[in-house]
Amino acid sequence: MKKLVLLLLALSCATQTIFAQTPTSQDQHMKWWREARFGMFIHWGVYAQLAGNWQGHQIGRGGEWIMNRGKISVADYQQVAQSFNPVKYDADAWVKAAKDAGMKYIVITAKHHDGFAMFKSGASKWNIADATPYGKDVLKPLAAACKKYGLKLGFYYSQAQDWNNPGGAAARKVTSEGWANPDSAKIDAYTKDNTGHWDPAQTSATMGEYIDKVAVPQVKELLSNYGDVAVLWWDTPTNMTDEFAKKLQAVLSLQPNIITNDRLKRPNFPGDYKTPEQKIPAQSELDGRDWETCMTMNGTWGYKSYDNKWKSTETLIRNLIDIASKNGNYLLNVGPDALGQFPQGSIEGLKGIGQWMKVNGEAIYATNGSPLGTLSWGRCTKKTNGSNTTLYLHVFNWPTDGKLVVPGLKNKVNSAQLLAGGKKLSTTTTDEGVVINVPAQAPDAIATVIKVETAGTL
Template sequence: MRKTATLLALLLAAQSFHASAQTAQDKHMEWWREARFGMFIHWGVYAVPAGTYKGFPMNRGGGEWIMNRSKIPVAEYQSYAKQFNPVKYNAEQWVLMAKNAGMKYIVITAKHHDGFALFDSKASTWDIADATPYKKDLLKPLAEACRKHGIKLGFYYSQAQDWNNPGGSAARKVMNEGWPNPDSAKVDAYTAAHSGHWDPKQETKTFAQYIDDVAVPQVKELLTNYGDVAVLWWDTPTNMTDDAAQKLQAQLKLQPNIITNDRLKRPNFPGDYKTPEQKIPKPEELDGRDWETCMTMNGTWGYKSYDHKWKSVETMVRNLIDIASKNGNYLLNIGPMASGEFPEESVKSLKGIGEWMKVNGEAIYGTKGSNLPLQDWGRITRKPNGKSTTIYLSVFDWPANGELAVKGLKGNIKKASLIGSSQAVKASKGADGAIVKLPGKAVNPIASVVKLEVEEI
């Protein structure tokens, strides 16, 4: 009997601990889950070649991969920095464009795989202050503008791959076809024998030395010199070790509230959320963890002058709605030009998204995913509120007969309205859920939002 009581006490204690831990994690992730929408920014020296090397455009990968894809020697790639002088960079303008688009946080490539730092680093001279004519830290004005306008700031940091600072790792990527390189066979042979490196200068230090001399000090700088940092976005743990990951993770104590993704080193360092890239998971692919889809506006992360395959505003807004309906966040990328300006199409798209969000943002912010079956006419988000729930029906395909069937909706509907319109909306129970009678024409061609107040959903 005593043994049973002891086991029961241990079980209850374990359940209590789990509930407490879950509550702490919920609190930790609260602002992030509320936000649902953020801006990704890929910017660096790679904006100078803008996807073209020796007169040939890249036919694989994003513009930020040009050094690896073409196996550009270290000294040659570093010469691009002499042309990186973003005099038209206006951090406040960037932040306001994000805010007006309805975005709640920004994540910028403080250092991408080419190893170039957008900040004044004491751990390497391969940075904006030492290697370019601009000679000023790019992150400080961005941090100030974010604080001023209430936008959370996060830093992307390539913790393992670094193609310029000696000792950094390099993923083996196939060279782009068509580029004139008489030594391509030698490059391929060297790469195959040297962990992805193509220039002997990349190997004058070990990976462990790189972690100690560059990565750890730079992460410490990022978490010390810019005020509150909301997110640390690790990327591609090529050749990463548990020891190196532990050293980097130890720096997070400098920012106790920071949120991190799952790319430091899998599987032992899972972070706070998962990061599907360029795709939206299907419901059956989700496992209950927080997640964020990162996606480009066109076909590249870093700027390519000739990439004009822009997604429509409709596609991006509907992506956001779809993601929110599955409890996810949408991190939408901008690839600024070397001048410091956003591409014109990106600016237009941000404005268009913002126009929809200004009216319908309540169907996104702070919502939870739908617990109803997938609807063929659009997506559903919800906000529980005690014994009632607010249901948002984002309608992509307006019903020709004016009747919207909501499968699985069983609760008592107290009130129905159409966001952005004073037109009457009526809802009633149907055989397999609810029927909402709508006006003859959609309020918004991208997505019109019906708002229902429902008891005991």
């Protein structure tokens, strides 16, 4: 009996130790990702060749969905690949642009929903090396450039939807979302009866066969042939089952340190972080899990020649700050054109962010979310240094009276200064909080950062 009690006690202690270590283990696993805060998403594939147009019509929604929303047949779409020849692709220039913008990692569409692999694959000839005049794997030079510039590399992989390889899933979209096709009623009836598919060639195999013969082998290729892969970014688990998901998840063992998102199969495969799309959650919507907002710079993920609704540099920078102030990451998209060039609007946006980050990156990288409440003038990020705390006050709305009030801050202020240039600022403590005396004009109209060193933790 005594031995049994001791055994149970030992098991209890062991269990507690395991659970006690788990958060620390996950914290270590996510350390680089949390510190990075800012990454580049790249949506690039055959769809860039069409640039949002099909047979004289501008197809609605994202450029990367043109095959589905335009209801382009498999044969016609595969014909497009014969013109896809991105001779101006320069992986080195791409990665340098990301680095200069202050980004710490890149996630590229290794295969989007059209099933086209941007790498040489033994699992399907529908890939850039075998199906285009370009004839080369574009991921290998990208991996080399990431290594050269010190950026982490991640792969987006559409594990469920695949509109070209037989058996892949297809999310049903009504034809009118693409354009006013006169055959819409007929097409919509067909997709309704055929699980979203619009071409019989798409259903000549089962989804199980597709998972076994295409998806699993291709993920193995991605995790075996490109060195360290930091992120696997799954997407749209249309018709996924737990059985399919387990097969794909098992391949992750090839990269023990890989971080994955929450889109493999919901809810039983939550991954390491959540992925709000095209929006920044309110503080009340967050549940303590790691999260990353993915967002376009204009209105499309994949290239469209006529989408010039670019977000301003101010919006991009303030989005990054807002996300960091809530413990999130910002994955900002670029959709290169068919020649392999970044659109001019993307280049300008990246340069604008880079200029701000070169001065203020300290207030973004390796920071934690704001310990303060709602701030009418902007946002706050922080770093804990032993028993002291550094606050970074990102001021969007500069005070007209020369006094910035930090509400609720009761800690002793050891110093306050403009992050750009280091000019010292005087402070006073009131019942309302700490008041910082600031210059009459904002040094940076987009976001001026004030660095405040305080005693104690927050």
